Amino acid sequence: MQVVDYPEGPVRPEHFEVVEVDVADPGPGQVLVRNTWTSVDPGLRLRLRPSAPVGYFSSFRPGTAMDGILTVGQVIESRAPGFEPGNTVWHSYGWREHAVVDASEQAMNGIGDLRVLDVDNVAPSWYLGPLGAIGLTAYSGLSVAGALEHGETVWVSAAAGAVGSLATQIATRLGHRVIASAGSAEKVAWLVDELGVADAFDHREELPAVALPRLAPGGLDVYFDNVGGDHLAAALDNLRMFGRVALCGSVSDYESEPRVPRNLFLATAKHLTLTGFRGSLHLDLLPEMQRRVGGWLRDGSITYRETVYEGLAQAPRALADLLAGRTLGKTLVRL
Template sequence: MAAKNTQVLMKQHPKGGVTEQDFEIVEREIPKPGPDQVLVRNIYLSLDPYMRGRMDPVRSYAAHLHPGDLMIGGTVGEVIESNVPSLPKGTYVNGMLGWQEYGVAKANELRVLDPKVAPISTALGVLGMPGCTAHYGLMEIGQPKPGETVVVSAASGAVGSVVGQIAKIKGCRVVGIAGGKAKCDYVVTELGFDACIDYKAGDMHAAFKAATPERVDVYFENVGGEIMEMVFGRLNSFARVAICGLIAQYNGQPYPFTGMRHVLVNRAKVQGFIISEHMSYWPGAITEMGGWIKEGKLKYREDIADGLRNAPQAFIGLLSGRNFGKQLVRIGPEKL
């Protein structure tokens, strides 16, 4: 075992875009598990856009971080010391242990993983929070019907890629929006989307209009800003919009959104949601998506940065769209 526990802290609240100077890397003593606790050696760390919001000192759905706090984040790891009979040494678990090599947790704070069912990394992606976010937002809020047009922004990302594939399984026409030819080619040729708009390629508005001849019935929003404005202008009557994220606006750039007229005229339903408030939904969604993976109907892609010390740089890349697939950090080997 390592002599120290490497951690990444938020050094200061970002002023605009996140920089590496907003983080501090420290080494502390490896914690000892108390009664009814286990010590986990983290193997993978999930990087997600919601973390940017938690770095700002503003009111939100969850408490914000303070300077000196450990960066929050989902992890997958191995139990290496246990005071819980149901979680013996060697058990793989998923929890919220943050940006650190080692963490302690109680049994009710962890999800046990079976590496024979799927790679343990998927518990942070397609069979974890991003996948459940996609499933819930599309099925519960979007309520897609066969033949309808579903649009999803950040289409090659961990959430958007799953949204589009589920919509195809449900018999919909799916149009993605992503940044760059490689990402658009991926969601069309590999994931089976009907079309993908490259917002970096030129006249995004004309391309989007051509790709949605029957306009938009369901929109899964991950980005905000100009893209959201564009899609709202193509909504059908009684369209459904699931607001999952607004990554284009997370660095504090305001956007003068004027699309509420389209909501009124089209009698659209617009609903934001936070998947952590719907934990009872996860088991059913994970079971269904696991079946689709085995059947070859649901594919996923991971973008893995090596080393916890590279997490800040990988996170900055995620916020600017440099990642391709679910962004993970490999903290350590799966087997020592």
């Protein structure tokens, strides 16, 4: 899959094309992988611009293969020690059916390095969700906000998405009172009935500025921000003194001009801490996250939902649906 041109406005399938190329034989230190699952994430939209945000992963170049997308597959040929045919692995060469991967290459700050996965009693796709970068993002976001230990009031936006649904459940499992928001009545029902949040609201029907004083009249301690824009502004209004914000994403701005909250001075007035973070820069937390989240998945105290699209040609539609809010949980393409 490659980009034809950069979207102006919403992503559409015609911005991409599937290209057939010969698959090279692996050289010394390389493996050939048949990809089986590939990830679809909101952050891909930031790379569909002539210039990606400074410090972020680089923009996709039109006319070239799309690198830096996490995927899971099976090794079919190996010339790298430690990797055998039949191993299930993850790596960073997604949105394609086959990939030749250098076992020594560092990819995506290390989170995309080629590694063998333990798939005994675990679905391989889980490593693109709760046991991989998505789980690490949710867990590290709560960590940087100082929310892994104490029972507080936490708001998670875009809570029916891949990261949001995990952050919501981890925070609930840790004993926080969690308020969740999403973009449809169906998603709100799922958050309350299956994920067990204390309260939830549909931001398309009730603005955060109205819902938060109603649901958290005493204020918020922590906000896990996946949306930015009016959601971040509402959080600043409703956070208590010394509140904390984990700045994970700003999906409301990905297909429009950024909107900086006009009440940002409240961060000064309330002694708030706003911390930007990326899961890939917190690899030290990966073993701890996999141990804790894996245990909660196995005992049923965390629920994991996937929205699956079939075949590489459906990857652009999957991204468009994700950005439009039409998917639930982790969005994946089965190859």
